[in-house]
Amino acid sequence: MLDDTDRRLLRLLQAEPTLTNAELAASANLTPSRVFRRIEKMQAQGLTLGKEAVIDWSALGYAVEVSLRITLDKTQPRAFDDFIAAAREVPEVLEIQTFLGRVDVRLAVIARDMTEYQQVYRKRILTLPHIADIEALMHLARIKSNEALPL
Structure with missing residues (x-):
């Protein structure tokens, strides 16, 4: 279901959920459009549930x-x-x-x-x-x- 690139993107997002699409692309050695499509696909599959602020x-x-x-x-x-x-x-x-x-x-x-x-x-x-x-x-x-x- 997930390939190594998807896992890398998810690891990056877990570590820093505020990364922009361009920052994710640079960190993952992908184009921004490819990152966008992969993130959008994972959202559509229900793998990511959104971003939230964690309040102390x-x-x-x-x-x-x-x-x-x-x-x-x-x-x-x-x-x-x-x-x-x-x-x-x-x-x-x-x-x-x-x-x-x-x-x-x-x-x-x-x-x-x-x-x-x-x-x-x-x-x-x-x-x-x-x-x-x-x-x-x-x-x-x-x-x-x-x-x-x-x-």
Whole structure:
């Protein structure tokens, strides 16, 4: 599906997503038109999902990050759908993951401090539907965070 040139372009984009088409072409020893066609083809195939800005939440004053592991009341037929729909509406929830196993859902929640976190937890999280059990894990440090693939 991908040839060496495609992989090289993806490696370059992962390392520096702000590279212009001309810069990509120079780095990959290709013409700008060839790079454009290859990037466009990978986008059409759904290999690249777009570019995004990664914001350092702590630089904006968010000092608390908590991972909530939630078990849902699965006796309710719409437990997952209702819970996820409601959780999406909580602005402090950065990420929602679902699992198979004892834990059904994990939420990544941010707050400026512990007082704000307690308010978010009590007023927004605990009011989410179908929660059977919840466990909070306080985030201390991010050791590795990398979405780049080994291409």
